[in-house]
Amino acid sequence: MISVSEAQEILSKFSNKGPIERVSFENCLNRLLAENIYADRDAPPFDRVAMDGIAIQSDQLQIRQQFIIEDIQAAGQEQKSLNKPENCLEVMTGAVLPVHTDCVIPYEKLTIKNGVARLNSTDHKAFQNTHKKGIDAKKGDQLLASGTWIHPGVKGVLATTGHTEIKVIQVPKIMICSTGDELVPITHNPLPHQIRRSNVYMLQAALKDLNIEAHTTHLPDDKDQLNASIGKLLEEYDLLMFSGAVSKGKYDFLPTVFKELGIQIHIHGVKQKPGKPFLFGTIGSKSVFGFPGNPSSTLVCFHLYFKWWYNHYLGKAPNNNYAYLNNEVTFKKPLTNHLLIKSSVEDGKILANPVANSGSGDLVHLALADGFLSLPAEKDTFKKGEIFPITFFHQTGL
Amino acid sequence: MISVSEAQEILSKFSNKGPIERVSFENCLNRLLAENIYADRDAPPFDRVAMDGIAIQSDQLQIRQQFIIEDIQAAGQEQKSLNKPENCLEVMTGAVLPVHTDCVIPYEKLTIKNGVARLNSTDHKAFQNTHKKGIDAKKGDQLLASGTWIHPGVKGVLATTGHTEIKVIQVPKIMICSTGDELVPITHNPLPHQIRRSNVYMLQAALKDLNIEAHTTHLPDDKDQLNASIGKLLEEYDLLMFSGAVSKGKYDFLPTVFKELGIQIHIHGVKQKPGKPFLFGTIGSKSVFGFPGNPSSTLVCFHLYFKWWYNHYLGKAPNNNYAYLNNEVTFKKPLTNHLLIKSSVEDGKILANPVANSGSGDLVHLALADGFLSLPAEKDTFKKGEIFPITFFHQTGL
Missing domain, CATH: 3.40.980.10 (MoaB/Mog-like domain)
Structure with missing residues (x-):
């Protein structure tokens, strides 16, 4: 043996x-990605407004605290342009930052009256509340590596890059x-x-x-x-x-x-x-x-x-997790003992609590366990507080 | 706010x-059980043979080491009976322990020749290698409580108790x-x-x-x-x-x-x-x-x-897990900062490694995180090695 x-x-x-096979975007969740995914455009693809408020030219901050509202730049509209540097545009989160503006001041820090926005404070600077074109990734950058597990966040990236078909491991x-x-x-x-x-x-x-x-x-x-x-x-x-x-x-x-x-x-x-x-x-x-x-x-x-x-x-690395045995157990050498446990987390530590059972035929108590500790063959006494490899049977509360 | x-x-x-609704056994995985599940019979339902070998009467161990094989008791056969106490029956794992026997000696500790089994050692005792009727649960015992998450082991219990329809939370x-x-x-x-x-x-x-x-x-x-x-x-x-x-x-x-x-x-x-x-x-x-x-x-x-x-x-308790922050971070009061992290387990401890990103609009780096630490509003410096509540985005390697 x-x-x-x-x-x-x-x-x-x-x-x-x-x-490798191709699956539709709808069916790619919890599959293993088998291709690298690259940015089809910069992320974000334009200087993006990151808060609702007004967009101004930041060098105006030293001169004035009042700005006449020229227009509104909504999300989904083509980029507009600020005509006069002393004015502003109202801008919405997700919109393109208008031409000739570089600073967004949120509504929380403004008073708007009769088409004029007045700043309530002066601590503003260039590029605040904007999400710069390409800051997250440049067109052509690798966003996801082959071998990535497709979880919800990864599905988000596949969506934003327009991947309607995805190569995955069969x-x-x-x-x-x-x-x-x-x-x-x-x-x-x-x-x-x-x-x-x-x-x-x-x-x-x-x-x-x-x-x-x-x-x-x-x-x-x-x-x-x-x-x-x-x-x-x-x-x-x-x-x-x-x-x-x-x-x-x-x-x-x-x-x-x-x-x-x-x-x-x-x-x-x-x-x-x-x-x-x-x-x-x-x-x-x-x-x-x-x-x-x-x-x-x-x-x-x-x-x-x-x-x-x-x-x-x-092509994934096997799990290699350890947990703290939370009760002393003894077991006869020289077999590796897979001890049924119920896990818990206390102060950031994974604790493994042995589940009493009548042996390997006992289905009733198996159902109460959420995994097992593999206690090494060379020893026969395993102390509370020692760490051993843990394997989980199913998704735990973790 | x-x-x-x-x-x-x-x-x-x-x-x-x-x-509450009823679903078929096929569709109950990863649903929340909404009824208590009781044993419809003892578990195991009979004195069960737990190893392949022979079944004898244990009081014969003091008299003899050789046993004539009368018959075979296979799994799935009606219970047989040992006719003569000085003989034995061959028995298979999962079979009913024959009447008039109380001890199973595995093949590994036997030599069988010409229809006679001879013991290779004498360290045997009553009820060894048997799985006693009702030792895991008695008929009528509660096996699963309403509120149990139906994972693979629980499905095993539902199968063995013959639950073809199960009450779960809709x-x-x-x-x-x-x-x-x-x-x-x-x-x-x-x-x-x-x-x-x-x-x-x-x-x-x-x-x-x-x-x-x-x-x-x-x-x-x-x-x-x-x-x-x-x-x-x-x-x-x-x-x-x-x-x-x-x-x-x-x-x-x-x-x-x-x-x-x-x-x-x-x-x-x-x-x-x-x-x-x-x-x-x-x-x-x-x-x-x-x-x-x-x-x-x-x-x-x-x-x-x-x-x-x-x-x-x-009706489930919310998760309440903590992890070790694995890098110092600072964050302006007085907001709770949900810090994107990538977790790992080291020596039984859950470590939370901050994921660099350009802010809440950054989908690219969000996809690299597997959860977040919630850093409390009252502080602005969070040190490596401190523990904070952790929330996972998806099933991790844990």
Whole structure:
């Protein structure tokens, strides 16, 4: 068996960068940008009025405090021009700064009466309350680098630069397969020895949180049927995820079936708890993840290994966050212990509070956790206040 | 003008808890659970085999180390029974523990030959490698409380308890309106004095990150048209968001139009930068958010005020996180300064690194930030290493 970090190293090696596709602006949120984005014009594209008020020539400030209003320059109007330097134009936020003006005085610092604006104070200077053409970026400047995650602010930049189509990394086509003859659909009333399917829905939800729409199916514990079904699924999908049937049971046919189908198994067994029987294989450009069937094992391995693989596929740096263990725990060497935790933030520090549970089969308490700490294999006592790598299951309050 | 916390207090008062609706299991992810969920059976529902191996009667451990294999108990099979106490059954993870057995010895600690299992070690005890019926929860126990956010683990619990329909808080119907005659669609080539719409797409994306699908529209800077359009939108939507036209400009008609339409304005102006002209009003059960038109102002106010309101609508506690300022900054009193930052985690601490920018109109640098620190109004120097409230714009690497 190999260690957690050895497993992750292997995954890095077998994750090829994903292909690029074009999506419409509407569909680009939470995708990974696969092109550099350049400014199509200066930002802002003109000397922009940044407050509502009047625009004047600043050198007039030494001579006068009253300005006759010549006209109004509204946002969306072509640039106007101040005719006489001793006058002013009323200007609105977002408007072009009129020709022959260089200073905006906001309404808050004015009294306007009978078409004349009088300054209430004298502390004004050139270019105040203006947003200079090109100060944020010059035409041709790179605004966004390929590899940027498209979040709301990035979508704003894509909009302002007129990108109606955007190159992004393609989302892999994923099928999630449950195995285990004890499983029945959630619509069923299980017999005493049966339980309802749940891991596939957890995985599907975890993938949806990564903006991946995956399908689910159930395969029976039958070697020939598994062989036929998986062979077909490998043609249709880029990546298969399995929950269960990768351990040492009589009906854990997956490792054998994978070999028969020509899948190269790169990982089978990791020195960790939960998730010891974790399996990873590839065939051509396709990947296969075999998660052990207990709910905690499945969810922990998904986050430790699939997300690691997916970050490489996207070309993103994997997360590397640490948190403070908030209670002493002990755990037998020599396995890496993935400790279920509920996080909180106190005074800027991420605290990890252990969630009591009855082991990797305990779905009830898994649902109360928002992530796990990976406690290293070399130690058996882990003290309150020590920091360890943290992985989050889902978007937290952070 | 009021302070940020006064504004939030007003919002709390005018946010009614959202109505409840039923959604299908497929559509419940990232919604707020509006019912308690109870166990429909014990969890696990039977004494469950937790490892692949053999099941024996533990009192036999003192007598023998060899066990004839009577049969196999697979997962998904009805419970079998051990006929003779000196024998064993092969058992698979997920199977019911057979009658007359109480101890599972995994394959790793066995040698099986000619139908006889021989123990490789003697350190075994009753109930090892079993997952006791009802240890996680008893039938009728509350598994999930109303008010729980439905993340992947929670979906797992809803699946295992057979919830095909779930009561959740209804998502408000939201329209996002841009105003400002300088704005053109993103498909257009703007004239020198025009810019493309971007704020509405940022807001729409930020809402989508909260699992709210909102619509967008553009309204011209014309008082009568605004009056007619907004009147109609108020009939159709629960909540209107505006970007722009709430300040002191000649064409900032929104506050007047709102009053004419009978909207009660509860907030107009907050002692903060950016976002000073922020407006909030209600009419009956409907709400109106007026965000100032600069990109930073819009996004900051969305997160400070709409999300605050929405947490109350959902009945969730607002986030209350702090982070370490990672560079000294100074800022003129007496406004709360929402400082754009890029966060990182170092040794379990959340660090907030200021993002240089040219002010609230600077969309380019806004896109590089992942949130903001709210620096209090009473001070003007903020030192590296001090902690301040942090708000995130989007899901971060955390």
